[in-house]
Amino acid sequence: xxxxxxxxxxxxxxxxxxxxxxxxxxxxxxxxxxxxxxxxxxxxxxxxxxxxxxxxxxxxxxxxxxxxxxxxxxxxxxxxxxxxxxxxxxxxxxxxxxxxxxxxxxxxxxxxxxxxxxxxxxxxxxxxxxxxxxxxxxxxxxxxxxxxxxxxxxxxx
Numbered sequence: 692x693x694x695x696x697x698x699x700x701x702x703x704x705x706x707x708x709x710x711x712x713x714x715x716x717x718x719x720x721x722x723x724x725x726x727x728x729x730x731x732x733x734x735x736x737x738x739x740x741x742x743x744x745x746x747x748x749x750x751x752x753x754x755x756x757x758x759x760x761x762x763x764x765x766x767x768x769x770x771x772x773x774x775x776x777x778x779x780x781x782x783x784x785x786x787x788x789x790x791x792x793x794x795x796x797x798x799x800x801x802x803x804x805x806x807x808x809x810x811x812x813x814x815x816x817x818x819x820x821x822x823x824x825x826x827x828x829x830x831x832x833x834x835x836x837x838x839x840x841x842x843x844x845x846x847x848x
Contacts, residue, residue: 700755799839806833
């Protein structure tokens with residue numbers, strides 16, 4: 692593996708990627724304290740754009756670090772990135788065209804389950820907090836047959 696590529700990947704991770712994550716957290720804080728709905732909506736759009744940039748930077752980091760043993764990791768990152776883009780477009784279309792008052796999202800897998808809040812891990816807690824901030828509900832059903840996550844959100848018109 693090219694040492695220059697690894698160094699660049701490290702710099703991207705420790706620099707730009709972390710700066711974008713910090714900026715995202717700052718915007719999350721503003722969203723949670725802002726009472727004006729139009730401002731909140733604008734901040735959410737900026738937050739989604741920052742999340743997309745973070746994903747792009749992470750994808751580039753994986754490309755820079757990729758070698759034959761990392762091919763499957765790179766493929767997973769690319770799949771996640773593409774799925775995020777598809778979901779972003781679906782949500783944009785709902786927001787701009789559907790005239791809907793409610794949004795329901797379900798994601799299910801056939802894995803081994805085990806999705807639950809764990810001490811020192813904030814993934815599930817963060818999802819619950821974000822959905823709650825949006826005025827919605829999230830249900831996580833996880834068993835040895837897999838995990839199903841259901842999100843219900845009211846859409847303000």
